[in-house]
Amino acid sequence: MKIQLETLPHQTAALKAIDQAFPGMDAYSNDPDANYIYANPLVKYRYQEKANIDVKMETGTGKTFVYTRLMYELHQKYGLFKFVIAVPSPSIKEGTKSFITSDYAKQYFSQFFENTQVQLNVINAGDFKAKSGRRNFPAQLMEFVESTRQNANQIQVLLINAGMLHSKSMHRDDYDQTLLGGETSPVKAIAATRPIVIIDEPHRFPRGKKFYADIEELKPQLIYRFGATFPEITTGRGKNKTTKIDYYRDRPQYDLNAIDSFNQGLVKGIDVDYPDMSEQQASARYQVKAAKPKELILTRNGKEHRIGIGENLADVDPGFAGNITYEGGTDRELSNGLALAKDMELIPGTFAESYQDQILNQALEYHFAAEQQNFLRPESEANAPRIKTLSLFFIDSISSLRGENNSKGWLAAHFEKLLKAKLVKLIDKYDLALNDRERQYHDFLQATLASLQSEHQDVYAGYFSEDRNSSDDDIQAEVDDILKNKEKLLSFKDEQGNWLTRRFLFSKWTLREGWDNPNVFVIAKLRTSGSDISKIQEVGRGLRLPVDENGHRLTQDEWPSRLSFLIGYDEKDFAAKLVGEINTDTPIKLNHDELTDEMVKLIVKAKQQTNPKLDPKSTANEIYNNLGQHEVIDFNHNFKAKVALNGKTMSGYEAFLQLYPEVEHQTLVAKDRVRDLKKRHASTKVKLRKENWNQLKDLWQQLSKRQMVKFDDSINQLAEDVARNVFSDPDKKIFVLDQPQIIHQTISTDAEGAKLQETQQDYRAAYRTMKYGSFLKQLTLQTDLPVPLLHRLMTNTMRDQLNNDPNYINEKTLNNLIKTFNRNFNERIRTQYSYVPLKFSASTSIYDAQKQEFVDELPADLLGVYSADAVADPKYLYDRPPLRYDSTDPELMILRRTYSNQITVFGKLPKKAIKIPRFDNGTTTPDFIFKIDQTDGQTVYAVIETKAENMRLGDEEIRVIQQKYFDQLRESGVYYRMATSEDEVHELIRKIENKEISTDDVTH
Known part of the structure; x- marks a missing residue:
């Protein structure tokens, strides 16, 4: 499986806003070093704050993607080629490195920036170690600093974390080498390149503090800051003390806040759950009065309890089970890894193993509920791609999972026991499955159980910060799979066809930042956070929208996804705090007295x-x-x-x-986006008015017929013709060599003195190539062209055009072939298909085809993420108020409008109510339906599309697809139109009522 990056609308909007905020290039500078070959060209207002740009993007919305594409665009438009990415921690650095160097990112960016490569240079601790008694610079630092503008197709990026940037190694100047012919300090050498600096997680780089001072020493021409949270600055004292967020130019140049992210469905919804406890148990709270290096002082009901280093908390209260002791020291931690702070409250019952078992059990229930939905896709189209389901557990210590001397810790033993019981039960459930997809799931479960019972299970894994220095091969394999092999973790099978069963991950907050996997559907906290960190950060590892087994990222319209977040009873107000935090991220505060x-x-x-x-x-x-x-x-x-x-x-x-x-x-965040399951409201379901829906039943029996997209008989020949044209490559731009380049410098002297000459040379012995079998396999998977045809075309092309040079078989050529064929083929087939009704009916979100009945109720999210009060209308398809909708204009306006008596039924169609197949796979559904009694007594139906938001196709393509689908229903009195405003809909209905237009009219 390969992840398929797609440019999403909010990311496009971010890039557009960033481009508009860019100060421009200083083309008229008198700086004698303006053309210094080792440095970036000069930017207007360089080194001034008015050049700097802030980009606010909520967790899970793709800021790493945006700033990576930004580097490509700045290089293409302005020739900027040296960038420093500063991140706060090694784990975030690893996540950034993994994305930029991934094959799927390279393939995506190669579509838009041909022949442009990012040379990522990562500085790690230990890179500056002296060798053979000499103190030398790391090769990656030299590569970044001494690369020149002459290599016009290369972008140099230096990736470094805050601690490394602040280290003595970066600031000392006693090295046995020089950079740029004279610089002996790494920081000064980087500054000489006039870099563009990108800061990830800017709240960790507050101005006036040491890490920001390190950034300033790099002398960046301009700084881009990308983050969900920005630092605060405080001015004044006493009553005059004020705090505000510290933005460049006083505001972000792009602001995708938490409210927009949740309400627009750019991240998963969240369900929060926690175990019940008795009030008596919950009230047995101990407050941390002081956590000192050598002593912990707890208080309860005014009484102090002093606990020294190594002393057991169970001596204070038997509820502190699990042999928990106070470790003290500078970290002020308990032996279970919980960092203590003044005024923190501890509940003895939450530290018991039985209590953790309760959370584990519930987490597994949620995991397998999500996994069955994601694997079977019961509400989706037949044979829809499966979705791998992952769960993440934050635990108290490594030893509780791994134990000692290669033994299993108590937590691992408990987890395996609970997991095996769940697997046996599910295997039994699907033992007699007849459905192909259910049989596949049965096999997947059996493979999971077999792996769990083997000597080296591959079902769950852990990653902890201490693992970076581990010499254990099994541990390193786990770390690589979790941190680096994202595509493997998202895949169901390996290249040999064996099931990949790993989907349960354990960590000790190491994965809180810098790691992302879109398919985390459950997060269980088996430990308290220990500090007042952002609640959005805590759930952030599970907010990203999922990808299916083909690597396509699914929108909330395509497959509504929610994150189950399990916590302890002592954090039962988590949902309320999360909602409060989201709502504080509003761009303005509403004034109840005055319209501002x-x-x-x-x-x-x-x-x-x-x-x-x-x-x-x-x-x-x-x-x-x-x-x-x-x-x-x-x-x-x-x-x-x-x-x-x-x-x-x-x-x-x-x-x-x-x-x-x-x-x-x-x-305000929409009510259903974050739910406390202990306080769940019934309003998440909408009841249908059956008497109104039944008036549509005759029509719906036609709409429920499964439709097949039938291409013209010439489609296979068309595909072959397009392929032949692509492989002929008349412009010689598709079949290319993939070779790194080197700048060769020669110093010569003559009567005028020494001169430096540079030439660009190829590494002639270092072509990047692919195995021919892998090349053909990827080509057929991405184009659906048969292997014999591809082999024949490749053989002819290699013989007739490329002198049988195997170096042309590489990833660049592969990407060019895939991109060019799919683009040309889709352009040719947009109108060369029709819809053919099949003999069987299909259930949808609104209709049960087996019972031939409409459902009683449906999830409110299928009608819209927002709700609004409205006057009750007996013609409406659902009980109202409230109304559910996705956009105020025109959706809410249409729903609130009063219609004539000739309209007998109307309403918004839920998502997936009519599954109209698209020629490019997937489905689409129009927005509204009206039943209309015309002036002569004839009954007709108006089906209306009002927008095409969150769809990968544009408005015009959606109109063409839906128009073609409804053309076959004209004789049944079905009008289809696309409308862009409330007034347009109202005028269209008026004309239909009065028979001023007919079903043969094609207007939109």
């Missing part, structure tokens, strides 16, 4: 998301006028005390929210 300009700008911003051409100034004026006409505000823009709106009396502020609910969408 910032509030109006939020509405304008929301409206521009659905209509980018809106003029901000005129739209703002319309908002003020509308609120004035409804008497919501006075002339000074103050909210009135009482307002009559839609037959109700309310405050002016409440009326404002009724008229413009998009304000709350950007300032």
Whole structure:
């Protein structure tokens, strides 16, 4: 399996905003060193804060992808080629390195930046060790500093963590070598290259502190900071003391905050759960009065308990089971690894093994519930790609998992016992499975059990910071799989066809930052955090949207995903705190007394998301006028005390929210995005009005017929013709050599003095190539072309054009062939297909094909992430209020509009209600349906698409696909149209009611 990177809309928006904020190049500089070959070209306002740029992106939304692509774009547009990426920790450094050097990232970027390579130079502890008595520079530092502009296709990147940057090795100047012909200090040598610095996790590099000072010593021309959290600065004292977030230019140039990330479905939803405890047990709390290097002082009910180094907490209270002692020292930790701090509360029951078993058991229940859904994909199309399900456990110590002398720790023993019981039960459940996918899952479970019972199980693994120095081969294999082999961890089978059963990971907070795997569906905390870290950071390892076994990242529309987060009882307010933290990430605070300009700008911003051409100034004026006409505000823009709106009396502020609910969408997280399962509300389901849906039943029996995309008979010949044209490569741009290059410098002297000459040379003996079998295998997998055809075309091309040179068989050529064929083929087949109804019906989110009945209720998320009050309407397809919707304009406007009596049924179609196959795989569903009684008594249906958000195809392609699908239902009185506004929908329905247009009209 190979991960397929895709450019998502919010990432495109980020790159566009960053580009617009770029200060530009200084083309008219008088600096005599402007053309210094070892340094970046000169940027305007260099070394000044007004050049620097902040990019705020929430955890899990792809900031590493964005700043990697940013480097490519800055190189392509402006010739900038030396970048320093500064990260706070070695674990984050490892994650960044893994992404930039991954095959899937290289393949993705090669599509847009041909022949451009990133040379990643990573500085690690130990790289500066003296050898043979000489103190030399690491090769990767020399590569970065001494590379020149002459290699126009290479981007030099230096990746370094804060501790390494701050080290003596980077600042000393007594090396036995020089850089750039004279520099003896690594920091000064890097500064001479005029680097562009990218800071990841900027809250760990606050201005005025040592790590930021290290950044400043690099003398960056400009700094990009990427993060979900930024440092704060405090000014003044006493009553005049104020705290604000420290942004360059006073604000981020792109701001994708937590509220937008959750509400727009850019990350998973979260379900929080914790074990029940008796109030008596929960009240047995001990508070940390002091945690000293040699003594721990706990208090309860005013009584002090002093615990010395090595003394057992069970002597204070038997509830502290598990032989927990105080370790003290500078870390002030317990033997289970919990770092203690003043005023922290400890609950004895939460430290007992039985309590941890409770969390383990619940975590496994959630894991296998998610795994069965993700593997079987029961609500998706037949044979939809499977999704590997991973679970992550944060535990108290290494010994509890690995034990001593190659033995299993108590936690591993308990985990295996519980896991085996779950596996045996599930294997029994699927023993008599008839469905192919269920039989596959049965095999997967059996392979898991067999591995678990073997001498070297491969089902669960651990990674801890101490592992970096381990000499144990098995441990290193686990570490590599978790940290580096992301694609292996996401795959179901290896190249030999054997099941890859590893999917349970254990760590001790090491994976909290810098590690990401999109398929984490369960996180279980078997230890308390120990400090007041960000709640979003704690769940961050599981927020990313999942990828399927083909490497495609699934949107929430394609496959709604949630993270199950299990915690201890002592953190039972976690969900409330998480929601509070998300809501504090709002760009502005809502004023309940006065309509501020910032509030109006939020509405304008929301409206521009659905209509980018809106003029901000005129739209703002319309908002003020509308609120004035409804008497919501006075002339000074103050909210009135009482307002009559839609037959109700309310405050002016409440009326404002009724008229413009998009304000709350950007300032509050939607209720269903974070759920406390102990306080679950029934509102997550929406009940259908069966009497209304049954009026659509005759139509729905036609819509439930499974449809097949049938291509023209000439499609195979077309594919072969396209392939032949691609392989002929008339422009000689597809079949290329993949060879690293070297800059050769020659010093010569003449009467005028010494001169330096440079030439670009190839490493003639170092071509990068692929095995021919692997080359053909990847080519057929990515194009669906048969191997015999590909082999024949390759043989002819190699013979006739490439002199049978095997060096042309490489990854660059492979990527060029795949990209060019798929692009050309898709352009040719967009209209060369039709829909053919099959003889059997298919169930959807709204209809049970076996029972031939509509379902009773459905998840609210399928109708929309937002909810709003509305007047009850007997024509509506669901019980209301509240209304569910995804966009205020036009969706909510359409739903709130009053329609004539000729409309007998109307409503929003849930996701996957009509699964219209797309020619490029996947499905699409229109947004609204109306049942209309025309003036002559004839009944017709209007099916309307209002937008194409979160779809990989554009609006026009969606319109063509859906139009082609509904063309076959014209005789049944079905109108299909695409509309962009509430008024357009209303006018369309009016014309249908009055028979001013017919089903033969094709307008959109």
